Amino acid sequence: MFTGLSAFPLTPMNEDRIDEASYVRLVSRLVEAGVDSIGALGSTGSYAYLTRSERAHLAKLTVEHAERTPVMVSIGSLRTKHVLELAEDAQNAGVSAVLLAPLSYQVLSETEVFELYNVVTSNLSVPLCVYDNPGTNHFAFSDELHARIAHLPNVCSIKIPGVHSSPTEAKSRVERLRALIPAHVTIGVSGDASAATGLNAGCEVWYSVIGGLFPEAALAITRAAQRGDTDEAERLSAQLAPLWKLFLRGGGSLRVVAAAAELLCLASEPCLPQPLKSAEGRVRADLQHLLETLELK
Template identity: 65%
Template sequence: MFSGLSAFPLTPMDEQTIDEVAFAGLIDRLTAAKVDSIGVLGSTGNYAYLSVPERQRIARLAVDRADGTPVMVGIGALRTRDVLALAEQAQEVGASAVLLPPVSYQKLSPEEVFGLFETITGALSVPLCVYDNPGTAHFEFSDELHGDIARLPGVASIKIPGVPADPQAARARVASLRTRLPGSVTIGVSGDAFAATGLNAGCEVWYSVMGGLFPTTALSITRAAQAGDADQARRLSEKLQPMWDLFSHHGGSLRVVAAAAELRGLVRRPCLPKPLRVLEGEGRERLAALIDELELE
């Protein structure tokens, strides 16, 4: 399951409840599009804003609605005790894999992060993907630490935060990291603006926010890269540059994707927990126009 397009849908919610009907509809869109896997309760899945029982409910609903598509469930939490509980829940509901970021309030040391992954992999019967996202987890992995963690039992993939924009530099970056990893561990690119470059540089999987809402659009880039048509993958990504610019301007993809889901009528409004806010005003109008102009689907 650690290849191709792994689509990460929004978890729509307000201050009181999760919109389970809308969430199920988002999962249905992904299975109908035939994405390669689904990643729930990642950053776009708002895991940090959900209680443990709410996270279990979302994981179960995703697996039940996935119609055989592999589901990876995020298990990040501040305390190892809670990560272990979330890992057990994910396995109980039938997750195919788990996704673990080293979440911190107090800044973690490399030894502490290795200890976290060592403890969790020792309690798992499903594969684990390492979530490297310094923007949300506030920890920066070294390649050496990636290599040490990748040799733990059950580690199957690493979700890296983008690659250099220059194709040659991107290939060098991926090749350098790969020398640290066992052959069984794949490298996945995130940061949607970097996806085509990362896939063309040798990443096996795109861990995609765009794919969680517009899977057909994301699949077209993924399949072009998988077929070895690097130019087509690059062209398709460049066509989406206005969206990548919106992501950057608004501090990441979450607020943009949430607003897009509202504009498409796929979720109720509001769909983010306070104090988060979706795009409003001029930004929302620009997004609405882009969805039509770019024919996102």
């Protein structure tokens, strides 16, 4: 399941409840589009803002409505004890894999992060994807740490940050990491703006924000890269360049994608947990125009 397009849907919610009907509708759209896997309760899914019981329920709900599409669920939490509890809940829900980021309030050391993965992978019966996202988690993995963790049991993929815009630099970065990790561990790119470049550089999977809302657009880029049509993958990505720019202007991909879901009536407003807000003002107006221009729906 750690190849192709892994689509990360929003978890629409307000301060009173999770909007389960909208969430199921988003999951069903992914299944119908034919994504390769669903990354439920990732950063786009606001997992860090949910209780254990909410996360367990949503894991079950995702598996129930994903049909035959593999589901990966985030188990990140501040304490190892809680990560293990979330891992148990996810496995009981029938997920195909789990995603783990090193969350912290105090800055973690490499020794502490390795021990987190060492303990968790020893207590898993499903594969694990390592979530490397220094922009959100404020921890930067070294290649040496990735290599140590990649040799632990059940580790099957690494979700790296966006790659360099230069195809040569991107390929070099992927090859450096590939040389250090086992062959069965795939490398997945995140950072949607650089996804085409990352896939063309040798990443086997795209862990995608826009894939969770616009799976057809993300699949077109992914499939082009998979069949070796690098120019087409880059061309399709370039068509979405105005959206990538809005991600920067709008305070990140989550806020912009949430606003898009609201504008398209795929989620009720508001759809993010407070104090987060979807993109507002000029960014929201430009997004409305962009959705119409690019025919994203």
